[in-house]
Amino acid sequence: MSSPKQIALGLSMRYLGYHAAAWRHPLANPDAASRFDHYRYLAQTAEAAKLDMVFLADGIGLRTKDEPAGALRRSHQTLELEPLTLLSALAAVTSRIGLVATASTTYNEPFHIARKWASLDHLSRGRAGWNIVTSWSDAEARNFNRDKHMDYDERYERATEFVEVVKGLWDSWEEDAPLFDKASGIFFDQSKLHWLNHEGKHFKVQGPLTIKRTPQGRPILVQAGAAEQGLEIAARSADVVYAAPHDLGSAQVYYANLKGRLAKYGRERDSLKIMPGVTLFVGRTRAEAQEKYDLLNALVEPELGLSYLYAQMGDLSAYPLDGPVPEPTNPMVRSLAKGLLAMSRRDNLTIRQLYSTIAAGFGGRVLIGTPKDIVDDMQAWVEGDAADGFNLCPPVLPLALDEFIELVLPELRARGMFRTEYAGPTLRENLGLVPPRNRYAG
Amino acid sequence: MSSPKQIALGLSMRYLGYHAAAWRHPLANPDAASRFDHYRYLAQTAEAAKLDMVFLADGIGLRTKDEPAGALRRSHQTLELEPLTLLSALAAVTSRIGLVATASTTYNEPFHIARKWASLDHLSRGRAGWNIVTSWSDAEARNFNRDKHMDYDERYERATEFVEVVKGLWDSWEEDAPLFDKASGIFFDQSKLHWLNHEGKHFKVQGPLTIKRTPQGRPILVQAGAAEQGLEIAARSADVVYAAPHDLGSAQVYYANLKGRLAKYGRERDSLKIMPGVTLFVGRTRAEAQEKYDLLNALVEPELGLSYLYAQMGDLSAYPLDGPVPEPTNPMVRSLAKGLLAMSRRDNLTIRQLYSTIAAGFGGRVLIGTPKDIVDDMQAWVEGDAADGFNLCPPVLPLALDEFIELVLPELRARGMFRTEYAGPTLRENLGLVPPRNRYAG
Numbered sequence: 001m002s003s004p005k006q007i008a009l010g011l012s013m014r015y016l017g018y019h020a021a022a023w024r025h026p027l028a029n030p031d032a033a034s035r036f037d038h039y040r041y042l043a044q045t046a047e048a049a050k051l052d053m054v055f056l057a058d059g060i061g062l063r064t065k066d067e068p069a070g071a072l073r074r075s076h077q078t079l080e081l082e083p084l085t086l087l088s089a090l091a092a093v094t095s096r097i098g099l100v101a102t103a104s105t106t107y108n109e110p111f112h113i114a115r116k117w118a119s120l121d122h123l124s125r126g127r128a129g130w131n132i133v134t135s136w137s138d139a140e141a142r143n144f145n146r147d148k149h150m151d152y153d154e155r156y157e158r159a160t161e162f163v164e165v166v167k168g169l170w171d172s173w174e175e176d177a178p179l180f181d182k183a184s185g186i187f188f189d190q191s192k193l194h195w196l197n198h199e200g201k202h203f204k205v206q207g208p209l210t211i212k213r214t215p216q217g218r219p220i221l222v223q224a225g226a227a228e229q230g231l232e233i234a235a236r237s238a239d240v241v242y243a244a245p246h247d248l249g250s251a252q253v254y255y256a257n258l259k260g261r262l263a264k265y266g267r268e269r270d271s272l273k274i275m276p277g278v279t280l281f282v283g284r285t286r287a288e289a290q291e292k293y294d295l296l297n298a299l300v301e302p303e304l305g306l307s308y309l310y311a312q313m314g315d316l317s318a319y320p321l322d323g324p325v326p327e328p329t330n331p332m333v334r335s336l337a338k339g340l341l342a343m344s345r346r347d348n349l350t351i352r353q354l355y356s357t358i359a360a361g362f363g364g365r366v367l368i369g370t371p372k373d374i375v376d377d378m379q380a381w382v383e384g385d386a387a388d389g390f391n392l393c394p395p396v397l398p399l400a401l402d403e404f405i406e407l408v409l410p411e412l413r414a415r416g417m418f419r420t421e422y423a424g425p426t427l428r429e430n431l432g433l434v435p436p437r438n439r440y441a442g
Numbered sequence: 443m444s445s446p447k448q449i450a451l452g453l454s455m456r457y458l459g460y461h462a463a464a465w466r467h468p469l470a471n472p473d474a475a476s477r478f479d480h481y482r483y484l485a486q487t488a489e490a491a492k493l494d495m496v497f498l499a500d501g502i503g504l505r506t507k508d509e510p511a512g513a514l515r516r517s518h519q520t521l522e523l524e525p526l527t528l529l530s531a532l533a534a535v536t537s538r539i540g541l542v543a544t545a546s547t548t549y550n551e552p553f554h555i556a557r558k559w560a561s562l563d564h565l566s567r568g569r570a571g572w573n574i575v576t577s578w579s580d581a582e583a584r585n586f587n588r589d590k591h592m593d594y595d596e597r598y599e600r601a602t603e604f605v606e607v608v609k610g611l612w613d614s615w616e617e618d619a620p621l622f623d624k625a626s627g628i629f630f631d632q633s634k635l636h637w638l639n640h641e642g643k644h645f646k647v648q649g650p651l652t653i654k655r656t657p658q659g660r661p662i663l664v665q666a667g668a669a670e671q672g673l674e675i676a677a678r679s680a681d682v683v684y685a686a687p688h689d690l691g692s693a694q695v696y697y698a699n700l701k702g703r704l705a706k707y708g709r710e711r712d713s714l715k716i717m718p719g720v721t722l723f724v725g726r727t728r729a730e731a732q733e734k735y736d737l738l739n740a741l742v743e744p745e746l747g748l749s750y751l752y753a754q755m756g757d758l759s760a761y762p763l764d765g766p767v768p769e770p771t772n773p774m775v776r777s778l779a780k781g782l783l784a785m786s787r788r789d790n791l792t793i794r795q796l797y798s799t800i801a802a803g804f805g806g807r808v809l810i811g812t813p814k815d816i817v818d819d820m821q822a823w824v825e826g827d828a829a830d831g832f833n834l835c836p837p838v839l840p841l842a843l844d845e846f847i848e849l850v851l852p853e854l855r856a857r858g859m860f861r862t863e864y865a866g867p868t869l870r871e872n873l874g875l876v877p878p879r880n881r882y883a884g
Contacts, residue, residue, distance in 0.1 A: 023622070023629060030622035030629070034654055036534070036565045060553060062652050066632070073632040079620065079654050082561035088530035089565045092478070109549070111502060111585040119524035123478045123531045142648035143553040178521065180465070180472035185743045187465060187472070190508070190515040206584035210504050212476050212521050301627045 004416045005382050008240075008273050008389030008431060010053045010100070011046045011401060013039060016076050018279050019395035020308065020359035021299035023076040027399050033080050036089060042398055043090045046097055049405045050419050052430050053098030053129060054090070055222075055242075055391060056083035060107055061139040064307075068315050071307035077362075084116055091124035098427030100129030100222055100240075105162040106155050107135060107144045111205055113162075114169035117219045118211040126215030126426030129240070130166075131222040132233065134159045156229030158202045163221070163237050165205050168196040170218040171438045172208030194440050216428045217435040225258060234272070235261035239433055242391045243276045246365045251276060251386035273388040273431055276381070279361030279395055281368040282407050289368045296395060297356040305355035308363075312336045321352040364393055371411040379417065446858045447824050450682075450715050450831030450873055452495045452542070453488045453843060455481060457518050460721050461837035462750065462801035463741035465518040469841050475522050478531060484840055485532045488539055491847045492861050494872050495540030495571060496532070497664075497684075497833060498525035502549055503581040506749075510757050513749035519804075526558060533566035540869030542571030542664055542682075547604040548597050549577060549586045553647055555604075556611035559661045560653040568657030568868030571682070572608075573664040574675065576601045598671030600644045605663070605679050607647050610638040612660040613880045614650030636882050658870045659877040667700060676714070677703035681875055684833050685718045688807045693718060693828035715830040715873055718823070721803030721837055723810040724849050731810045738837060739798040747797035750805075754778045763794040806835055813853040821859065 015033050016022040023030040032038035043054050066072035083101035091099055099120065103113050113130065121128035134155040135141075141149040150158070177192035196207035225234035225241040234241050235258060243258075245251040259269050283289030306316055314333050319326055325344040328334045344354045360366045367374050381387040394400030412418040423429050457475050458464040465472040474480035485496050508514035525543035533541055541562065545555050555572065563570035576597040577583075583591040592600070619634035638649035667676035667683040676683050677700060685700075687693040701711050725731030748758055756775050761768055767786040770776045786796045802808045809816050823829040836842030854860040865871050 021627075024624045024627060026624075030624065031620065034564055036567075040534070059652075060557070061648075062650055073630055074627050076629050078630065078635075078652060079615075080652055081564055082557050082653065084527065085530040085558050085561040085565060088527040089534040092482070092531040092534040107551070108554075109586055112550075115502070115524050116527050119527040122476055122523055123527060125478075139648070142646070144551055145646045173521075178473065182466045182468075182472065185463075185466060185516050185741065185746070187518050188515055188520065193520075204584070204587045206503075206581070208504055210501075210520060210522055211524065299627065304627070 004379075006419065007378065007382055007387075007412070007417050008275055009051045009418065010055050010098075010275060010389070010391040011042065011051055012055050012057060012277065012391055012393040013042050013397065014057050015080055017396040017400060018362045018364065018393040019296045020075070020304060020362070021296050022396040024299040025296060025396045025399065028396055030076070032397070033076065036081075036086070038398070039081070039086055039090060040093055042401060043094050043097060045398065045401060045405070047094050049409055050422055051097060052389070053100050053427060054087075055100040055131065056087065056102060057131070058083050058102035058104075058133070059137065059140060060104060060135065061137065061143045063137045063139050065310075067310040068303065068306055068317050070303045071310075074301055074304040075307070084120070088120055088123060091120060091127065096127070096422045096425060096430075098127045098129055098220065098430065099124055100131055100220065102131040102133055104133050104135040104140070105159040106150055107140060110162050110165035110203055111169065114166040115209055115211060118170060118209060118214050121214035121216055121219045122211065126428065128214070128216070129220035129222050129427060131242070132159065132163060132238075133224065152227070153229075156233070160229070160233055161200045161202045163233060165196070165198050165200070165203050167218065167237065168198060168439075169205070169207050169209050170214070171440060172196070173212045174438050174441055175213050178212055192440070213438065216426050217438070220427050220431070220433070231258055231261060234258060235267075236265050238272055239428075239431065240273045240275055243274050244364065245276065248381060248384060248386055251381060252384060255386050271433060275389040275391045276387050277364045277391045277393050279364055279366045279393045280374055280400065280404060280408065281366070281395060282371060282374055282403055284370065284407070286369055286373070289370065293360065293368050297360065300356060300359045302352070305352065305359055308355045308358045309340065309351075312340050316351055319351060322350045325349065325351055325354055360395065361393055371407045374408055375411040375415060375417070378412070379415065382417070446821075448861065449820065449824055449829075449854070449859050450494045450717055451860065452497050452540075452717060452831070452833040453484065453493055454497050454499060454719065454833055454835040455484050455839065456499050457522055459838040459842060460804045460806065460835040461738045462517070462746060462804070463738050464838040466741040467738060467838045467841065470838055472518070474839070475518065478523075478528070480840070481523070481528055481532060482535050484843060485536050485539060487840065487843060487847065489536050491851055492864055493539060494831070495542050495869060496529075497542040497573065498529065498544060499573070500525050500544035500575070501579065501582060502546060502577065503579065503585045505579045505581050507752075509752040510745065510748055510759050512745045513752075516743055516746040517749070526562070530562055530565060533562060533569065538569070538864045538867060538872075540569045540571055540662065540872065541566055542573055542662065544573040544575055546575050546577040546582070547601040548592055549582060552604050552607035552645055553611065556608040557651055557653060560612060560651060560656050563656035563658055563661045564653065568870065570656070570658070571662035571664050571869060573684070574601065574605060574680075575666065594669070595671075598675070602671070602675055603642045603644050605675060607638070607640050607642070607645050609660065609679065610640060610881075611647070611649050611651050612656070613882060614638070615654045616880050616883055617655050620654055634882070655880065658868050659880070662869050662873070662875070673700055673703060676700060677709075678707050680714055681870075681873065682715045682717055685716050686806065687718065690823060690826060690828055693823060694826060697828050713875060717831040717833045718829050719806045719833045719835050721806055721808045721835045722816055722842065722846060722850065723808070723837060724813060724816055724845055726812065726849070728811055728815070731812065735802065735810050739802065742798060742801045744794070747794065747801055750797045750800040751782065751793075754782050758793055761793060764792045767791065767793055767796055802837065803835055813849045816850055817853040817857060817859070820854070821857065824859070
């Protein structure tokens, strides 16, 4: 028998965890998402467990709406810290774990992003990652001088050019440009410093960066890679993709599709890691796991729970919570509601059960079971070419991280699926990725 | 005799120090400005000495030009880290010292700045400061889709509105908005969360921030406050001003002018601290101090030294370095060169002496002397209403910081001019400033 495929593991740390009622858990500190010591505990704990990276998703505004009225004040998706500053602080109190922060190409300038992430890569000695997003909400547009968000095609066209500019700026200084020759007084070799002089449709950027080439060559690039243009950006440039399919079949199709696009950019299949998100409820028995799930779901007040259905299905507060999900009468709502309706019909869900399914992992994939159940599932995905690893989105933090380490990690290691030591000091080395060549290097 | 006025002290940490040849000093590590451990040493050392703040000036591009050709490769003003990420990392390894980073209002959006500095204020538990600048170089414009920098009036008009938007966003959450009431499931009091809905000439920003009110109420605002519009922004909003006058008389005029503007904004004279920059060469004897100055100046190669005169006087490389500074023939150059020419005539300086004067402290004020000389000068400025403190711009780092602490600080303390313990955990408390009221608070 050949040795099993090694998986990559990331920890998503946003808010107080991915369950809508995380902050009400008896063991949760509801103020934790505003406290550095909370994140320091998470990052240091994840590092002690040898996870590849911690990750912060992001939106640049309050996306949660007060729909139905009264829901917003119940949501903990309202208070947090800012990812780049937070991960920079964490760089100083960790030494091996990767630090991946999100930034939008729609509401930033490439020079800032190239410079800040290069700096983070130096501060962390080679552990920075940039999760490239294009943003989608009007709430964000309205914080940046617009009334509505940019349309899809324009966002992705801008994103594609943005990423190329950032990569170009990261090549400003060749590795051996600094000379530091005190005797002659020559600080650097000017023939190895490069002005980008980019002039494109969306950006005009001269360069160079005033930051030398970074420990990883360049930070790790991460993408969600959901839609067509996102898949192309990912295939061209991403090192890691946080994919979202919920079932094995769709995940296999997605995996084959994305990996199949790499060749045309001259890339190996293994040069991109696909790490779907997953929210785990784990117990020593299935009953214990289910209890954990039920405990949190009982803490989702209907006012909040209905808000998770509002955008697709409108206001359902007039219907009995424990009755069937109604067919919307408005045809526009009907089209948005298609996915949720199909799910509720397939699994015969009540309104309460439907919103609980979503509230349990902010709409992501949820697994409930014993360590064996969960690792069986992970192994099936990895061996079935559906995933190279997983982005853990724990329901409550730090509790569910501690449980993962106590219960699931030993099972993963018993099967030889996860490391017991880091391969090296950089995120790139731990992901098994090759350093990029500087475009100007001879 | 009344007790002496207490001074505020900041440490400017940019590059390897403020001397053009800092990196060539026998004790300097020329790679230090790219290394986190260097800055950690500086911040922790400054904190052990109870300094108020560390500070990073900034430009978003390579401002240094290769004029005359061959100069650029000799300049250490070419490699650094990015201030916000660096100070965020330092927040994690310090506990009392203020952390002041520069950001431009010309090439940023107010929502990003408000959010990132609010986050830094939480990460540091109340030690963040924002140095507000408008940027002035074409090098920066060309990194942000422009050919030339914005004109003066437009930059300052934008800056004024920018600062008001940022202050507005910092009031998004009233202090007591979070409730965290697990029993009722109410996370926060929605009547205490505020949308800014700003619509001005330069910005349209809805808000709110997703970061709760910060430990300092809001971060400390710092300004250079040089020109007329800068003085007004400072008088309206700044807590600290890094002023630049070189002689006592001009500094007193500046001090009276700026402090005199506070009343019309309903502010007390003491609510704004004026901290001029100064580069110190200190020795146990005057001869020793002069030796330190001469040692570094001897390391400024003419190619680099002449670059400090180039922008105002053109290329002087055809003239003898140890001869008089020539009168420019081109009338446009003559007008730019006026200040430098007057200085060279007044002090009877050669070309080499003129560029050395500038190269010693990147054009800022330079003092050379014994601890007694230096503290006499500081005391005269403070008692003569020319300064409330000083922003130290050491010629070589960390060397000149260590010397300041060993030689100058004991003399300041012997005269009762500087603290031996911090007043509190926040920068605001250490500067003796009152917390701002939230505009919405009842």
